[in-house]
Amino acid sequence: SQQGEEDPQALSIQEGENATMNCSYKTSINNLQWYRQNSGRGLVHLILIRSNEREKHSGRLRVTLDTSKKSSSLLITASRAADTASYFCATEYYTGANSKLTFGKGITLSVRP
Amino acid sequence: DGGITQSPKYLFRKEGQNVTLSCEQNLNHDAMYWYRQDPGQGLRLIYYSQIVNDFQKGDIAEGYSVSREKKESFPLTVTSAQKNPTAFYLCASSISHQGAGYTFGSGTRLTVV
Numbered sequence: 149s150q151q152g153e154e155d156p157q158a159l160s161i162q163e164g165e166n167a168t169m170n171c172s173y174k175t176s177i178n179n180l181q182w183y184r185q186n187s188g189r190g191l192v193h194l195i196l197i198r199s200n201e202r203e204k205h206s207g208r209l210r211v212t213l214d215t216s217k218k219s220s221s222l223l224i225t226a227s228r229a230a231d232t233a234s235y236f237c238a239t240e241y242y243t244g245a246n247s248k249l250t251f252g253k254g255i256t257l258s259v260r261p
Numbered sequence: 262d263g264g265i266t267q268s269p270k271y272l273f274r275k276e277g278q279n280v281t282l283s284c285e286q287n288l289n290h291d292a293m294y295w296y297r298q299d300p301g302q303g304l305r306l307i308y309y310s311q312i313v314n315d316f317q318k319g320d321i322a323e324g325y326s327v328s329r330e331k332k333e334s335f336p337l338t339v340t341s342a343q344k345n346p347t348a349f350y351l352c353a354s355s356i357s358h359q360g361a362g363y364t365f366g367s368g369t370r371l372t373v374v
Contacts, residue, residue, distance in 0.1 A: 152303075181362055190267075190351055190365035191304075198360075236303060240360070245311070247359040251296075251303040 152180075152237040152252035160258040167224040169255045171237035172217075178240050180213055180220050185234045185254070194222075194235075227259045263288045267352050267366035273374050274339065274346060282337045282369045284352035292358040293335040297321060298349040298368075307350075310335055311358045339371065347373050 155170045171180065179198045183191040197204045197213045197220065204211045210223040224231055234254040241248055265286040274280045286293065292311050296304040306319030310329040324343025329335055335354075339346045349370050353363040 179360060183363075183365075188349075188368070188370075190265075190367045191353075191363070193362035193364065196360075196362050242359045245358070248306075249363065253301065253303045 152239050152250060154235070154237055154252045154255045156255060157253075158256045158258075160260065161227055162260050163227060163229055165227055167227050167231070167257055167259070169222045169224075169235055169257070171220045171222070171252060173220075173237075173239045174218065176241060177215075178242050180211075181238045181240065181249070182209075182211060182220075182222050183236045183238060183251075185236065187233075191236065224257075227257075229259050229261045231257060232259045233257060265352055265354055265364055265366035267350075267369050269369060270367070272369055272371045274371060275374060277341045279338055279340050280371065282339070282350055282352075282371070284335045284337065284366060285333055286335075286354045286364070286366075287333060288354055288356075288364060289332070290354035290356050290364070291332070292355045293329065294353040294355075294363065295319075295325070295327065295335070295337045296351045296353065298351060304351065307337065309358075346371055 152171050152173050181196045182194045185191045195206050195211050197211050208225045213220045236254045238249050238251045268283045294309045295307040305321050308327040310316035326338045351368050352366040355361045355363045
């Protein structure tokens with residue numbers, strides 16, 4: 149079953165605006181990751197936030213994690229046309245040697261020039 | 262440059278044929294994964310391998326087989342038992358099986374003709 153559910157399913161903004169994407173999940177996690185996928189290509193890892201972290205930054209990206217609400221958000225500041233892509237959250241949970249990374253269905257972001 | 266190479270980029274399969282998708286990495290990663298992506302869907306895990314000569318079934322392993330004879334290589338065979346093989350297949354690797362982001366290949370699009 150897919151754990152992470154992104155919201156909204158699609159987002160269209162003007163270049164220069166900020167884009168906020170949300171992810172909710174149902175069970176305990178060890179970390180949550182965000183990936184980007186350009187059309188017809190593989191996924192690119194953007195950022196990983198561990199369950200004991202609340203906020204993380206990487207360039208124009210800011211990720212928050214609220215384990216009490218089982219939710220995360222990805223903020224892209226000062227968006228560019230090149231940010232147009234699908235964005236996926238993935239939750240990882242591991243016990244012992246076993247681990248499972250489960251992906252959501254993704255958010256389609258369109259940045260208009 | 263280090264990375265993951267998937268080949269071919271496009272593959273056409275006739276009914277009843279087995280086909281093999283190639284995945285090679287030069288990142289010295291221990292863990293490798295195969296995912297299937299259908300339109301508008303997230304990624305679903307087919308098989309994964311934490312170490313050479315060992316692999317485990319994912320959520321949708323039926324109709325697929327893998328081998329891990331070398332650290333660098335993790336080929337996926339789509340057998341005739343897979344009734345709906347048309348999809349985008351993504352290979353990934355990570356430095357460890359837990360707590361690390363994944364590096365993805367650029368994918369193979371398989372179509373049944």
